[in-house]
Amino acid sequence: MRSNLKLKAAPAPLLALTLALLLSGCVNLAPTYQQPAAPVASNWNQSTAAQDSSKGSQNAVAADSINWRNFFLDERLRSVIAQSLTNNRDLRVAALNIEHARAEYRITDAARYPAISATGTSTASRTPASTSTTGSAVTSHTDSVSLGVSSYELDFFGRLKNLSDTALETYKYQVETRRTTQISLVAQVATAWLTVASDRELLKLAQDTLASQTHTYELGLRTHEIGTTSGVDLATLEASVESARADVGLYTSQVAQDINALTLLVGAPVDTALLPDSLPKTAAVLLDPPAGLPSETLLRRPDVLAAEHTLIGANADIGAARAAFFPSITLTATGGTASSTLGGLFKAGTGAWTFAPSINLPIFNAGSNRATLDAAKITRDIDVATYEKAIQTAFQEVADALAVRGTLEQRLDAQQKATAAYEKSYRLSDARYRNGIDSYLTSLVTQRSMYSSQQTLISLRLTEQSNRITLYKVLGGGWNE
Numbered sequence: 196m197r198s199n200l201k202l203k204a205a206p207a208p209l210l211a212l213t214l215a216l217l218l219s220g221c222v223n224l225a226p227t228y229q230q231p232a233a234p235v236a237s238n239w240n241q242s243t244a245a246q247d248s249s250k251g252s253q254n255a256v257a258a259d260s261i262n263w264r265n266f267f268l269d270e271r272l273r274s275v276i277a278q279s280l281t282n283n284r285d286l287r288v289a290a291l292n293i294e295h296a297r298a299e300y301r302i303t304d305a306a307r308y309p310a311i312s313a314t315g316t317s318t319a320s321r322t323p324a325s326t327s328t329t330g331s332a333v334t335s336h337t338d339s340v341s342l343g344v345s346s347y348e349l350d351f352f353g354r355l356k357n358l359s360d361t362a363l364e365t366y367k368y369q370v371e372t373r374r375t376t377q378i379s380l381v382a383q384v385a386t387a388w389l390t391v392a393s394d395r396e397l398l399k400l401a402q403d404t405l406a407s408q409t410h411t412y413e414l415g416l417r418t419h420e421i422g423t424t425s426g427v428d429l430a431t432l433e434a435s436v437e438s439a440r441a442d443v444g445l446y447t448s449q450v451a452q453d454i455n456a457l458t459l460l461v462g463a464p465v466d467t468a469l470l471p472d473s474l475p476k477t478a479a480v481l482l483d484p485p486a487g488l489p490s491e492t493l494l495r496r497p498d499v500l501a502a503e504h505t506l507i508g509a510n511a512d513i514g515a516a517r518a519a520f521f522p523s524i525t526l527t528a529t530g531g532t533a534s535s536t537l538g539g540l541f542k543a544g545t546g547a548w549t550f551a552p553s554i555n556l557p558i559f560n561a562g563s564n565r566a567t568l569d570a571a572k573i574t575r576d577i578d579v580a581t582y583e584k585a586i587q588t589a590f591q592e593v594a595d596a597l598a599v600r601g602t603l604e605q606r607l608d609a610q611q612k613a614t615a616a617y618e619k620s621y622r623l624s625d626a627r628y629r630n631g632i633d634s635y636l637t638s639l640v641t642q643r644s645m646y647s648s649q650q651t652l653i654s655l656r657l658t659e660q661s662n663r664i665t666l667y668k669v670l671g672g673g674w675n676e
Contacts, residue, residue, distance in 0.1 A: 223353040225360075225514025228507055233490040234583045235590040239597070258482055258670030259495055263381050266667055269478050271469045272388050275461060279384045282462030286380055289373040296366040303362035307355045309347040309526075315340045338536065343529025354518035357511040364508030371501035378497065378673035380460065385664045387457040389478060392471035393657040394453050397650060398446035399473070404646055405439035412436045415635070428635040435639055474656050479663045484597055485670060493589040496671040502578070502585040509575040516568040520557065527551040592669040600666060603659045610652045617645035 267273050280286060322333040350356055412432040419429045458464055485492045493499055530548035532541055557564060621641040628638040667673060 222351060223356060223514055224517035225353065225357050225511050228510045230503070231506075231579055231583060233493065233586050235489045235493070235586055238488060239485060239594070256482075257485075257487075257492070257495070258667050258672035259675060261480070261482075261667075261672050262675050263673050266480050266672060267385060267478065268480065269471075269475050271471065272385060272478060275388055275457070275465055275469050276381055276384050278463060278465070279380055279461040280377065283380055283460065284462055286373070286376050289369070289376040293366070293369045293373055296362075296369040300359070300362040300366045304359040306348070307350060307359055309344040311342065311344055313340070313342050314531075336536070337533065339531060339533040341529050341531030343527070343531075345527050345529075347526045349524040349526065351524065352518035352521045354515050354523075357514035357518070360511035361508040361515070364504045364511065368501045368504040368508070371497040371504060374497035374674035375501065378668055378671070381673040382664050382668040384457070384460050385479070386661050387453065387460055388471065389474065389657055389660050389664075391450065391453040391457060392474045393653055394446055394449045395471065396473040396653050398443065398450055400646070400649055400653070401439060401442040401446050405436065405443050408432070408436045408439045431635055431639055435642070474653065474660065478660050479667065481663055482666050482670070484600075485593070489590055489593075490586075492670060493586055493593070496589050496669075497674060499582070499585050499589055502582040506575070506578040506582045509571070509578045512571045513568070513575060516564070516571040519564045519567065522554050522556045524552060524554050527553075589669065593666075596662060596666040596669050599658075599662050603655075603662060607655055607659060610648070610655050614645070614648040614652045617641065617648045621645040 263276065264273055267276065316337075316339050318337045320335050322335075324330055324332045327333050348355065412429075412435075415429050415432045419426070454465070454470065494503075528548070528550045530546070532546055534542070621638070621644075624633060624638045624641040627633040628635050
């Protein structure tokens with residue numbers, strides 16, 4: 196004996212489902228988003244900003260519109276940065292976070308649409324004669340095919356839409372975070388590369404000083420043997436040699452550490468041919484101070500945009516929390532055919548359908564919905580403060596970079612002239628010592644002053660080059676490929 200199985204679905208519920216799709220999501224309870232005002236001064240303080248445009252500055256060009264390949268002028272540095280963008284693990288993780296957030300958004304957004312599944316079943320059963328109503332064994336067969344929608348929520352109050360918007364803002368946040376990571380990486384690699392150059396130049400200076408001191412000491416030994424150099428001067432000469440030798444060891448170690456730090460940033464060994472022996476005269480373009488208002492400049496920075504996407508997502512979460520106070524309607528609908536024989540599945544008269552809407556009206560949940568809404572509002576307020584802090588931090592970074600830039604030219608000019616004066620003083624005092632007019636102590640004092648001034652000049656040149664990179668970074672440059 197074969198029995199029929201009545202199944203679910205058909206034209207009537209499908210029409211109702213179509214109508215429900217058209218009506219769902221017609222109400223959005225999220226508050227209208229308003230971008231908070233930028234909590235910074237209305238204009239830049241350029242009293243200390245660099246005004247010199249004679250060194251290749253980009254007049255009236257936003258930093259974030261300058262490709263990093265055009266900003267950096269040294270081909271070796273460009274090659275190292277390109278290598279870091281391929282191999283750096285932090286940047287790789289940031290890119291994977293984008294893909295993960297994109298997948299999460301697709302999962303969340305899919306809940307807004309009905310999931311349709313097809314099912315085919317075949318059932319056979321036997322009832323023994325001892326339990327059969329007819330007194331004889333009965334075997335029944337049922338074959339069925341169905342197409343249905345299960346527990347589809349009609350988004351009348353925008354709960355699912357707002358959850359989807361939150362997931363979308365999370366994805367956008369990861370996109371901006373990846374850009375922020377790249378900006379930092381480009382600046383860090385360039386600064387590390389310049390630090391290698393600076394310390395290699397300092398090492399060369401220490402080696403030259405050691406060679407000069409050694410030569411002077413050897414002369415002192417010979418003159419001491421004939422009695423023209425005192426034991427005090429000879430001991431002083433030896434001390435200066437050992438001091439220079441210690442500096443050589445210090446800078447040799449420092450250069451090795453600099454290269455290790457650069458290798459970590461790049462994510463792979465750096466070809467020695469790409470490493471500089473000394474600081475280049477100009478490694479990067481000198482940007483003019485920003486011409487626009489702070490809000491126009493800072494709101495384009497990826498880290499500020501990332502904070503705003505978080506804020507917009509929190510705004511959508513409020514809408515989802517508000518929707519929980521209203522009834523939720525879900526639909527289950529299936530339809531297909533059923534027959535006691537496989538060959539009769541698609542014959543006339545075998546169609547069957549079921550349409551089962553349900554409604555859930557929240558009555559009492561011990562204040563859970565109210566607490567969820569309060570938490571969403573508080574989170575939104577926290578994100579507002581975080582967004583404002585991001586703008587303030589960006590403003591301070593730009594202002595600090597401009598403050599340093601404003602005095603660098605003056606400091607470099609003064610240090611170059613001071614170094615030249617110390618070099619002249621050393622040459623004169625060394626000549627007086629060699630002619631027996633002064634003791635070596637006078638020459639040693641001027642030599643140490645010259646050496647210290649030369650070290651300061653190298654460090655200041657590094658500061659000037661690093662400031663160009665810092666200004667480019669804080670103005671949002673470095674992510675544009």
